[in-house]
Amino acid sequence: MTDPDLHQNDPETPAQASEPVVSKPYIMPDDPETGSAEALAKEAADARDKMLRTLAEMENLRKRTAREVADARMYGITGFARDVLDIADNLQRALDAVPEETRANADAGLKSLIEGVELTERSLLNTLEKNGVKKFDPTGQKFDPNFQQAMYEVPDASVPSGTVVQVVQAGFMIGERILRPALVGVSKGGAKQAPAANNDQSNSAA
Numbered sequence: 224m225t226d227p228d229l230h231q232n233d234p235e236t237p238a239q240a241s242e243p244v245v246s247k248p249y250i251m252p253d254d255p256e257t258g259s260a261e262a263l264a265k266e267a268a269d270a271r272d273k274m275l276r277t278l279a280e281m282e283n284l285r286k287r288t289a290r291e292v293a294d295a296r297m298y299g300i301t302g303f304a305r306d307v308l309d310i311a312d313n314l315q316r317a318l319d320a321v322p323e324e325t326r327a328n329a330d331a332g333l334k335s336l337i338e339g340v341e342l343t344e345r346s347l348l349n350t351l352e353k354n355g356v357k358k359f360d361p362t363g364q365k366f367d368p369n370f371q372q373a374m375y376e377v378p379d380a381s382v383p384s385g386t387v388v389q390v391v392q393a394g395f396m397i398g399e400r401i402l403r404p405a406l407v408g409v410s411k412g413g414a415k416q417a418p419a420a421n422n423d424q425s426n427s428a429a
Contacts, residue, residue, distance in 0.1 A: 297355050297398045304356045304397060307347070311358075312392065314344040356397050361387045361405050370394060372404045376411035386410045 387407045394405030
């Protein structure tokens, strides 16, 4: 009889080694094979997205630079404009120092001098306005601390309380910014304006 275990224990009969099984790498559905049409399309889409992002960043940089240049051109003269305002103030003080009666009865020489000062003041203000600096007079307007500086209160019942009734020194704007607030006198003790809602109710009741 033949022993079935004989061949297994026979050292001269080597056991057949099993060949290793190499598994195919798993490819994610969203990760196409290299070199395929889908991979090339994905690379092209990524490159286009990067290009669009770069173009958007460059456009934002261009706009920001243009805005900064415009601001520098507009507000770069702020210090110089403030110094020039002192000249405008002195011209205005010179004109205010001449009473109306004196102007009316002035001789030809004094009238020429006054007209020359007025002409110089207008020319200076026009030059400032050409460079974005504008004078403003808030007389009759509601007091606004962003544009005016209250120097004193004036008892005046003819206007609502908080109204600018006197301007001691005119204000100036440079572009959209305040260059110098106006120095003003504000009314006190005037009648307060009734809210619009109350007026509507009283009219409907009548």
